[in-house]
């Protein structure tokens with residue numbers, strides 16, 4: 581099984597993204613796609629520590645920042661949890677318990693995608709010059725906003741976690757393309 | 772770049788969307804009682820309007836939802852967008 585890390589993918593590409601001050605790979609996360617109605621969104625609070633947000637394109641994060649629920653659609657969320665390795669089955673078992681009586685779909689997608697972080701005062705500029713067509717002005721895309729969108733020819737999930745920091749979720753098979761594209765875009769900013 | 776107002780996400784760039792053909796095409800309620808001609812018309816015949824046209828769009832690289840839009844085919848101007856299941860707005864009211 582894949583280990584959820586980007587390193588094996590990047591090891592096979594000629595791109596060295598670790599050298600950039602703007603771009604870094606994130607540690608492996610556990611991920612689930614949750615589908616269901618408003619009752620499902622509220623019910624996960626007890627098991628997951630945060631309720632799934634009902635507001636379009638917004639995220640909710642627990643107190644210590646180890647878990648997050650991202651709105652992707654009116655009945656669809658991406659759940660992210662730090663992988664502490666100690667009790668790998670835990671969040672999912674708890675979620676299944678509180679959701680048992682509700683119509684829903686909960687699918688583990690931990691290894692479907694990997695995460696990159698784009699940070700620095702130029703981060704929005706880098707993403708825009710790297711092929712993301714969204715308006716990333718803090719007024720239009722504030723901290724906590726998240727959405728599926730495109731970066732060049734790949735689909736990504738973009739989440740602004742801090743004013744200058746974006747969390748980018750990308751499918752494993754697109755990861756080399758996306759990181760190569762962003763690494764190329766940084767050259768115009770760093771040189 | 773053309774901005775399209777997704778009823779859930781708000782104004783978003785066109786590359787996030789795919790066109791879904793004419794809106795409000797109702798499937799015959801009793802297909803087995805429909806003759807071949809009527810079925811073929813339901814499947815294949817669409818209006819080719821010059822002017823205001825109701826069509827389906829999908830925010831495929833966003834919230835993933837289908838919705839409907841009124842678009843002027845001569846100017847490419849989006850007059851209104853509305854959720855699937857909602858009635859088609861009158862063009863003059865939507866302006």
Ligand SMILES: [Zn+2]
Nearest residue numbers: 777780830834
């Ligand atoms: Zn949308």
